[in-house]
Amino acid sequence: MSWSPEQIAVVESARFASVAAGGYHADDVERLRVRALTAMRKAKPLPDLDAMALRRTPRGGVSRTQVAGFLTLMSVWSATTVVEHPDEVARRERDAEIAALTTRDDDTTLRWTHEQMDLVREKKFTLVGRASTSYDEHDVDDYLDSVVIAMRRGVELPDPQYARFDSAGLRRGYDPKEVDDFLDEIAHMQPEG
Template identity: 40%
Template sequence: MPSLLWPPDQIAAVRSAVFPPERGGYVRDDVERQLDRIALTMERGGPLPDLAGTAIRRVPLASGLAVDSVDGFLRQVYLWQQDLLHREPEASVRTPEGGAGRSARVRWTPAQQDWVRDSRFAIRTGKRAYVEHEVDDFLDKVLVAMARGDDLPDIDTVLFYPPRRTGRGYDALQVDAFLDQLARLRPLHDHVDRADI
């Protein structure tokens, strides 16, 4: 699958982005998590998720991050991607070794699969939780991909929602930390021709 060649200075800009404070602004942790995922996607050469559809909570009464500044920066990142996509193909994308016609298979170790299968998250209520079945469904997709020897589902664009007002869910910070580790997980053998298996 073709991947984007993000310039290092753009990745560095996302990693080092700073926004002024604003009463009623965006929740700092939400913004930082989103920027981390964007930077990781850029480093991996992937296309960005729909930034306009990103759910970033606001702080009702306390000081958060300035909404206009954050939105403006995300718009700029989106424009960077549009620029990359509209450049000449040989300048902006790279294809995996072996050519576009080659079908790749990866090998995930039993230990890696057990690590995903045995993952556990604390339970909490409120907006800093994710709906349990959404997280479980995504982890099921990860395990199916591992068992089939496929690439993992897109981790950078997956979105989980908080439970209803009185509901419980998985601790969002623990889930996000797990996803960050999962995104860095590498198969034992990459790009093995399916015909050889």
């Protein structure tokens, strides 16, 4: 669950009456409103509203009573609305997809952890210049994709000792030492259970 379109609309349209004296600085209130709105649009928790200083002005400003009501509403929403970061939602959906792919009726399914899959999926290598020996990026990326697919399917990983990568030639490519070291890591990975 995240911020509803209605909640976002309330913050978008929030306006406060001007007062002749003793109000809050309009700029401070607007900065608070925009920070809250930005967080809500990004499906993030609200910033600490109590920590945001609202200066009073002896002349003019906006209604302190209306701003206090707005802050109370935001505090209630913050306490009662479960906000999940988009990355967590995506991770949960990916986990469900992986579980569906790896669920079988027999006991031959290997159970690779999400951490292992993330390690392979998110691995980055240093790109080296044209003058150096390097591995073709696409060949390495294709091999790592095949490893993740095997993990999702719950089967044995493609044997790293048979992985072959073309030289990047005159193009930039991955540092071969880093790739070879990671292949050794893959060779020693074990499924859980």
